[in-house]
Amino acid sequence: MTPSDYAFLRKFLKERSGLDLSSDKQYLVESRLIPLARAGGLPGIAELVARLKGGSDPLTAAVVEAMTTNETFFFRDRIPFNHLRETIFPALARARANRRALRIWCAAASTGQEPYSIAMSVKEFAGLGGWRVEIIATDLSQAVLEKAKAGIFSQFEVQRGLPIQMLVKYFTQTGELWQLNADIRAMVEHRQLNLLQDFSHLGMFDVIFCRNVLIYFDHDTKVGIFDRLARVLEPDGVLALGAAESVVGMSDAFRPYPDKRGLYRPNAAPTARAAKETMPALKLIASAR
Structure with a gap:
């Protein structure tokens, strides 16, 4: 992932979900979005970013959901x-x-x-x-x-x-x-x-x-x-x-x-x-x- 692609994704995710990624979370983005890109028939992050920059796309919601943490359990913290x-x-x-x-x-x-x-x-x-x-x-x-x-x-x-x-x-x-x-x-x-x-x-x-x-x-x-x-x-x-x-x-x-x-x-x-x-x-x- 290039620095410019990561900068775009940080801004994109903050605007869409409020997620505030630090500069050292590139590995996390790659681990979650590379499988998503490939499932969508794209070679990698660069092509995914290009799709997102193109405007409205079904992958937009999928990217936000992929980066959302859904850790939860019953009666958490009691x-x-x-x-x-x-x-x-x-x-x-x-x-x-x-x-x-x-x-x-x-x-x-x-x-x-x-x-x-x-x-x-x-x-x-x-x-x-x-x-x-x-x-x-x-x-x-x-x-x-x-x-x-x-x-x-x-x-x-x-x-x-x-x-x-x-x-x-x-x-x-x-x-x-x-x-x-x-x-x-x-x-x-x-x-x-x-x-x-x-x-x-x-x-x-x-x-x-x-x-x-x-x-x-x-x-x-x-x-x-x-x-x-x-x-x-x-x-x-x-x-x-x-x-x-x-x-x-x-x-x-x-x-x-x-x-x-x-x-x-x-x-x-x-x-x-x-x-x-x-x-x-x-x-x-x-x-x-």
């Missing part, structure tokens, strides 16, 4: 799911007692283990029995979303983090594969979404899981995403980040949840800014009348 059971669900059950409904967003949901872990956690929490709980799972890759929708996992996948009692309770074995029961699959709605784009159309949420994806973005991209996440999170809602992620020293859109590592609450500032930005439009409407 602590956020303990927080759900011990802190988040009890607090929201009290706060939403009249509404008896929750909306949860799992961003960068990959092949489904995380949103399905959330769904099983909802099922296991008695205080939400009979409630309407909507779980939206989004990802940049349509391919992983299709796998997630099927809810079919290998023996290796169900052995990673999934308690045996939940495997027996919520899965059915078919040969060497395990399929998640229909009632759990029905709790999750899968949608393709790029976090770099507007996501206000998803509506407001009580809980947002945005874990282990922001580490791949540069500072400015993270700040922008944090600000937009705050705008779709209820004032008393909760944001859960990955173990290596934090808003501290980066954004004033959130503040740490007291004594709960990885959890954050929205600050009033982003909402106030949003309201302030709408004031000129409201004044114009008023003057027009």
Whole structure:
């Protein structure tokens, strides 16, 4: 791969997915894109880059998906799911007692283990029995979303983090594969979404899981995403980040949840800014009348 081809791919991937590749990741790009190029009938990276420079091409999405990391497993890191059971669900059950409904967003949901872990956690929490709980799972890759929708996992996948009692309770074995029961699959709605784009159309949420994806973005991209996440999170809602992620020293859109590592609450500032930005439009409407 020539330096100019690598420079183009770094810029291309950052614009399309937010992936911020350092200058020493050329080996990673080659290992993932050379097989893709050859599968598409191209000799190598140079020809692939030429196709991408040509404009709209079916290979565009394939290149982005090939470079996307989809590492995930059930109840990953465990602590956020303990927080759900011990802190988040009890607090929201009290706060939403009249509404008896929750909306949860799992961003960068990959092949489904995380949103399905959330769904099983909802099922296991008695205080939400009979409630309407909507779980939206989004990802940049349509391919992983299709796998997630099927809810079919290998023996290796169900052995990673999934308690045996939940495997027996919520899965059915078919040969060497395990399929998640229909009632759990029905709790999750899968949608393709790029976090770099507007996501206000998803509506407001009580809980947002945005874990282990922001580490791949540069500072400015993270700040922008944090600000937009705050705008779709209820004032008393909760944001859960990955173990290596934090808003501290980066954004004033959130503040740490007291004594709960990885959890954050929205600050009033982003909402106030949003309201302030709408004031000129409201004044114009008023003057027009």
